[in-house]
Amino acid sequence: MRRWMGIPVAAVMVTACVTINVYFPAAEAREAAKEFVDKVIGEEVPAAAPADDKSGGPSAMLAPMSWRQLASRVDVYALVGIGSAHAQSPDISIKTPAIQAIQSRMAARFNSTLRAGFDAGALGFASDGTIVVRDASKLALKDRAQIQQAVAEDNRDRNAVYREVAVANGHPEWESQIREVFAKQWIASAHSGWWYQSGSSWKQK
Template sequence: MRRWMGLPVAAVMLTACVTINVYFPAAEAKEAAKEFVEKVIGDDTQPATTPAPAPKPGGQSASLGPRIDWLSLVGIGSAYAQSSPDITIKTPAIQAIQARMKGRFDGQLRAHFDSGALGFGNDGSIDVRDAAKIPLAERVGVNQAVADQNRDSAAVYREVAVANGHPEWEPQIRKVFARQWTDSARAGWWYQDAGGGWKQK
């Protein structure tokens, strides 16, 4: 009798342990950052995907009957799902910022990345690397565009964290995006390494 009375208590303890085990989904964040960044810098090419083959009738998967998830009976299954969130960038706020950043990048910034005047900083921002490469008449406009782009970038990192229910993830989101801007930089563009030195792709 005492053994059976202890089962509900054990179930509650197991569920509590799982629900607080929320981790940062780095792989999902990287995929989301890649999708966002590639859209901003203008590469809309999506790799072709091969659909998974359908299971053969009568195969091993078909012969197996329904499985009982015993852990879900005490709430562990649902708790684990809640602790493994996906990273979404499909909110109206994020997509509006993305559209602004893409328009600004194409219209005002891309040419100065090509010239080497601008580069991606190691903190997820854009930096003026060599102001001398920007024509004097354009410098004020370019500096303003860089400031606007950096403000929108910071807003994206915050919005992604908030949209996924974890505002405390903002610093990690920023790091993932910072790495992705560098990874997505085109040949000839400049970026900062971890130590702050400039390198050309």
């Protein structure tokens, strides 16, 4: 009896000694950035087909387990309130009204004005997550002012969304990391023939 009474005390002591460090969830940020970017400049990638069930069928799922097998599947740390590092890591949400409003503006602007500039080779994705007019000579004179204005408006929205994603997820200090992840995703999602900045030079996909 005395042996079992000591377990709750030990569990409390272990829990009190554990410090969970909240780190920047890079993988989740990349996934969120891809979702955001694809809805602005292109179609979403179709979901992958579910993998075949190789577990051996229903009979394998219903097979009885020994006490040893059952014990091996019990998460002792979860029983005393200590979650795994993965469970404690934050997700990256882009579903807030403010972020979705920015996304809608950017998608509408891209389809109405900016896409033509990218297709013509006049615009490019900069390495800092913004867009620039890299070669205005590829634009008709009558279109230059409109596209330059659209670029300025889009960059304001880009700066705003990087900040908003960080703030919405409770970590304003992540803004620079969010920007870096998005900057890479704009380039990764760029269509064939579009230009992007690589170091101090420009490259075409």
